[in-house]
Amino acid sequence: xxxxxxxxxxxxxxxxxxxxxxxxxxxxxxxxxxxxxxxxxxxxxxxxxxxxxxxxxxxxxxxxxxxxxxxxxxxxxxxxxxxxxxxxxxxxxxxxxxxxxxxxxxxxxxxxxxxxxxxxxxxxxxxxxxxxxxxxxxxxxxxxxxxxxxxxxxxxxxxxxxxxxxxxxxxxxxxxxxxxxxxxxxxxxxxxxxxxxxxxxxxxxxxxxxxxxxxxx
Ligand code: AMP
Numbered sequence: 623x624x625x626x627x628x629x630x631x632x633x634x635x636x637x638x639x640x641x642x643x644x645x646x647x648x649x650x651x652x653x654x655x656x657x658x659x660x661x662x663x664x665x666x667x668x669x670x671x672x673x674x675x676x677x678x679x680x681x682x683x684x685x686x687x688x689x690x691x692x693x694x695x696x697x698x699x700x701x702x703x704x705x706x707x708x709x710x711x712x713x714x715x716x717x718x719x720x721x722x723x724x725x726x727x728x729x730x731x732x733x734x735x736x737x738x739x740x741x742x743x744x745x746x747x748x749x750x751x752x753x754x755x756x757x758x759x760x761x762x763x764x765x766x767x768x769x770x771x772x773x774x775x776x777x778x779x780x781x782x783x784x785x786x787x788x789x790x791x792x793x794x795x796x797x798x799x800x801x802x803x804x805x806x807x808x809x810x811x812x813x814x815x816x817x818x819x820x821x822x823x824x825x826x827x828x829x830x831x832x833x834x835x836x837x838x839x
Contacts, residue, residue, distance in 0.1 A: 626706020627652050627837065628732070630713070632808065633739035634800045635793070636746040636753065637822045638829060640762050642739065643710040645830050650839060652706040655697050657714070659760045661685060662785075666757075680786050682795030684803060687717055694718075695725045715803045719810045736811040737833055739822035743797060750793045754782040 627650060631639040640656060647654040661679060664672030671689065678685045694712045701707045713719040726732045741749075754763045754773075758780030765773065765782075773782055787796065811817045818836040822829055 625703050626701075627708070627839075628706055628726070628734050629837070630709045630733055630736040630811075631739065632736050632811075632817075633822060634741060634743075634746055634804075635796045636750040637739040637741045638826065639710045639739060640760070641826055642737075642829060642833055643708045644761060645826075646708055646833065649834075650706070650837075652708055653701045654708050654710065655694065655701075655712070656760070657690060657694050657709075657711040659710075660693065660697070662760070680792065682787055682792035682799060684714055684799060687715070687721075691718055691721050695721065698722070699725060713807055716806050716810055719807045732814075733811075733816055735837060736808075736817045737836060738808060738817050738819045739829065740819060741822040745823055746797060747793065750788050751790070753788050754784055756780040757783055 629646070629652075631643055633639055640659075643654045643656065646652065661672065661675040665676050665679070666672070671693070674689055675685045684690075690712070694709075698707060698709070709722075713722050723732060749764065752765050752767065754765050755761070756763070756775035756778060759775060759778045761775055761777045763773070763776065763782055774780065775782060786792065808817065820829060820832045820836065
């Protein structure tokens, strides 16, 4: 049987990776693996992993590799070959990228594409300030200044909340961490000729169309 799509969605916090990942998952029937959602799930459940991750997440820092890599790679390797996956939020530094490559090296092929969603920093800051997330299904929503933040999730009716790490101080730190630690991953994948650059400063639908076109889907 043919192998499913293997995709990394790459970009700064607030680029729209989660939104695009959910659209692609629904359309292409592939597994969506979000490292941030996984950590938030553990945090909500109060597990040891969640408590460990929380101290880093709330400051906008990366959770250490020894905590992160194994649980994400376990998920990746548990996806049936014919199904495929979208990685959202991983890899976030070159070491994670190398470990992912090693884990996939037993497969017939590695990653199909790395879609890099680019968004200027002022736009990211504005978006993250108005971002609310569903407690139940994690769907991100954008609520502008003065709009009613008590809205419920448009997808499942769950309660919307603002993440602690979307507060201004943590947001600045996350963008700095992205610039310093995460952007080198792009060079790693450019060397492997799998990167497609797409502007994320357009409507969700337009970004989605361009991603689908880049995937020939
Ligand atoms: P996200 O929802 O992708 O913005 O992730 C939220 C937070 O989870 C990040 O700011 C990090 O603290 C942590 N996190 C998510 N993915 C990773 C990763 N691949 N490596 C380290 N920390 C991560």
